[in-house]
Amino acid sequence: MATIRDVAKLAGVSVATISRYLNKSGYVNVETEQKIKKAIEALNYEPNAVARGLAGKKTNTIALILPDISNPFFPELARAVEDVASMYGYTVILCNSDDEGVKEKSYIEVLKKKYIDGIIFASNTLDSADVEQMTKKGIPVVCLDRVPPKQSCSVVRSKNREGAKLAVEHLLGMGCRKIAHIYGPQEFITAKERLAGYEESVKHLDWYSPTFMIQGDFRIEGGIRATELLMERHPDVDAIFAGNDLMAVGALKALHRMGVQVPGQVAVCGFDGIGMTEITQPELTTVAQPIYEMGALVSRILIKKIEGTLEADQTYELDVALVPRESTLRRNGHESS
Amino acid sequence: MATIRDVAKLAGVSVATISRYLNKSGYVNVETEQKIKKAIEALNYEPNAVARGLAGKKTNTIALILPDISNPFFPELARAVEDVASMYGYTVILCNSDDEGVKEKSYIEVLKKKYIDGIIFASNTLDSADVEQMTKKGIPVVCLDRVPPKQSCSVVRSKNREGAKLAVEHLLGMGCRKIAHIYGPQEFITAKERLAGYEESVKHLDWYSPTFMIQGDFRIEGGIRATELLMERHPDVDAIFAGNDLMAVGALKALHRMGVQVPGQVAVCGFDGIGMTEITQPELTTVAQPIYEMGALVSRILIKKIEGTLEADQTYELDVALVPRESTLRRNGHESS
DNA sequence: CAAGTATGTGGTACCGGTTACACATACAAT
DNA sequence: ATTGTATGTGTAACCGGTACCACATACTTG
Numbered sequence A, B: 001m002a003t004i005r006d007v008a009k010l011a012g013v014s015v016a017t018i019s020r021y022l023n024k025s026g027y028v029n030v031e032t033e034q035k036i037k038k039a040i041e042a043l044n045y046e047p048n049a050v051a052r053g054l055a056g057k058k059t060n061t062i063a064l065i066l067p068d069i070s071n072p073f074f075p076e077l078a079r080a081v082e083d084v085a086s087m088y089g090y091t092v093i094l095c096n097s098d099d100e101g102v103k104e105k106s107y108i109e110v111l112k113k114k115y116i117d118g119i120i121f122a123s124n125t126l127d128s129a130d131v132e133q134m135t136k137k138g139i140p141v142v143c144l145d146r147v148p149p150k151q152s153c154s155v156v157r158s159k160n161r162e163g164a165k166l167a168v169e170h171l172l173g174m175g176c177r178k179i180a181h182i183y184g185p186q187e188f189i190t191a192k193e194r195l196a197g198y199e200e201s202v203k204h205l206d207w208y209s210p211t212f213m214i215q216g217d218f219r220i221e222g223g224i225r226a227t228e229l230l231m232e233r234h235p236d237v238d239a240i241f242a243g244n245d246l247m248a249v250g251a252l253k254a255l256h257r258m259g260v261q262v263p264g265q266v267a268v269c270g271f272d273g274i275g276m277t278e279i280t281q282p283e284l285t286t287v288a289q290p291i292y293e294m295g296a297l298v299s300r301i302l303i304k305k306i307e308g309t310l311e312a313d314q315t316y317e318l319d320v321a322l323v324p325r326e327s328t329l330r331r332n333g334h335e336s337s
Numbered sequence C: 001c002a003a004g005t006a007t008g009t010g011g012t013a014c015c016g017g018t019t020a021c022a023c024a025t026a027c028a029a030t
Numbered sequence D: 001a002t003t004g005t006a007t008g009t010g011t012a013a014c015c016g017g018t019a020c021c022a023c024a025t026a027c028t029t030g
Helices: A004-011 A015-023 A030-043 A049-056 A074-087 A101-113 A128-136 A160-173 A189-202 A220-233 A245-258 A291-306 B004-011 B015-023 B030-043 B049-056 B074-087 B101-113 B128-136 B160-173 B189-202 B220-233 B245-258 B291-306
Strands: A061-066 A091-096 A118-121 A141-144 A154-158 A179-183 A213-215 A239-242 A267-272 A285-288 A315-318 A321-323 B061-066 B091-096 B118-121 B141-144 B154-158 B179-183 B213-215 B239-242 B267-272 B285-288 B315-318 B321-323
Touching: A004 A015, A004 A030, A015 A030, A049 B049, A049 B101, A061 A074, A061 A101, A061 A291, A074 A091, A074 A291, A074 B074, A074 B091, A091 A101, A091 B074, A101 A128, A118 A291, A128 A141, A141 A291, A154 A160, A154 A291, A160 A179, A160 A189, A160 A239, A160 A267, A160 A285, A160 A321, A179 A189, A179 A220, A189 A213, A213 A220, A220 A239, A220 A245, A239 A245, A245 A267, A291 A315, B004 B015, B004 B030, B015 B030, B061 B074, B061 B101, B061 B291, B074 B091, B074 B291, B091 B101, B101 B128, B118 B291, B128 B141, B141 B291, B154 B160, B154 B291, B160 B179, B160 B189, B160 B239, B160 B267, B160 B285, B160 B321, B179 B189, B179 B220, B189 B213, B213 B220, B220 B239, B220 B245, B239 B245, B245 B267, B291 B315
Parallel strands: A061 A091, A061 A118, A118 A141, A141 A154, A154 A315, A179 A213, A179 A239, A239 A267, A267 A285, B061 B091, B061 B118, B118 B141, B141 B154, B154 B315, B179 B213, B179 B239, B239 B267, B267 B285
Antiparallel strands: A091 B091, A285 A321, B285 B321
């Protein structure tokens, strides 16, 4: 591998000139430029990114810390992040935290040592102190969907509360009368907000009772168990709004096992808009987040922060959209109990 | 951030000694060791990975090049790769090639400049010349499921041909009489081998005809179209073996739309064992590859190659297993045509 | 007692870039 | 003629480590 000094020698100029040429910083004579071009060509020279990183403290690398890439929500997000990053010349490091603080911290340690340019957090646990510490040290951070208590970094999120309301309204519009909610772990702000949105939408209804709200775990298994519990407790529910799609899938599975017709007897609505919702039978109505857009946005924001094009930290709230599918399809408003 | 020179000064020794201490290379007196420890503690010193990379040409970073992380086969794989990598102190860079040679090459360029320690290819296009060129330059490469023509690197794959036979035998055992196959793009060796396995298993049967083999695209959409075509051409098939799970899902969808009962009228079997197979209705029988194990293995092999613990390139063939589920469940052997 | 070996440490070149600064020249404005 | 500004280039320190080599001691061993 040729080095910048080889190029300098061959072109008959100094390394400084080569460097200026490469980075388009400072003056370079047109003729000199030609000579340099030829030399680079001849030597097949490629500047060494590590040396650049050391000298310039910039590695063109960002990290994406998420709970688990095998969670179906994240692949699309990761794809978006990487697409945008590579468009801007950045490389993406993947980290699975399992939502464990210890793992997150240890990743951060390593990433700092590697002069990573910035971090995207789609993982939960770290508090605003951690984030502040990062930004203090000059490492830009952008959070996704999980807000540190005090606003200490840019955040991209979507309208969970509104989404939950959309879901409830849709179900009501479909003629459902008793709508239960399976909510996710309350450490997750998304779970909390969706629950809040649900509660707000239904608390004024005459059938309302806290017993219609059941805890799940944001995974299929938890959706199954919650549904079993729910149907035992309230055989009269005619709709389930799950806090995410995985639990909705669980609900579908559980109902199917119990021989309950979906949407005939019970309608089911999820949240997130992951691809899975299109392959269930019946296909799942869901409140879709613009997952790809979120990833692309979060990536773009991070890069802007890195490159100094972005001033203040900001929160970006993206719209969600109800995607009506078969799992909530009812002919008219009067099939319920 | 403290540097090694700061530590040296505080501990009253030279940087060489600090370096020896850090890397456990060469002698360090026990007392000196104590002093160094204290100094490191006091300064909160963390060795700079980039500087190390430059000096030692080792970055403790590997790259995973795959077609698309949003393809449901890959998240689990990526997770396994990253788990093992992080266990050994390596960091993983994610690259989506979309199976396009241009993108692959451009990733490789960047990765080389970054002194990446090794690459895992789960992407298709590059030929053995490319791979050889890499290994010549000292960058270890391990391929997954996609074999370069000439063995020029270690390969992890699974028994596609045998898997296809398992599938056919299973379907025959379930009493199916006319088994069709939707095969994937023949650029993929996996598609080719599965098709070959199918053909071998059925060609001696009296109903055998090439018209039972239909091209798909390894995605849901292609599975749907292939199934439509197939059912039109052969309304008498009673089983579909799809070359991967996504196409099997497509088959399921298409059959459902046509009002064909699964498994009653047509049994469906997939290949891969992705999570999706458990959420379809009916749940999908599939020939499962040990996806996580494959990822873990490929990662472990790469790291061994990097660290020189591994001598010769080798091909690892992993077993597949038929996972019988509802989509092929038939009471007895005589429901067919 | 001389030579050999294990232990312990420091000096410094090097990895391959970036960049501050000094210096040189050309041309325009005062 | 003098000052100023834009253009163009080179020297060398620096980023923060690694590692080769020289050198100093302390014990063995023949």
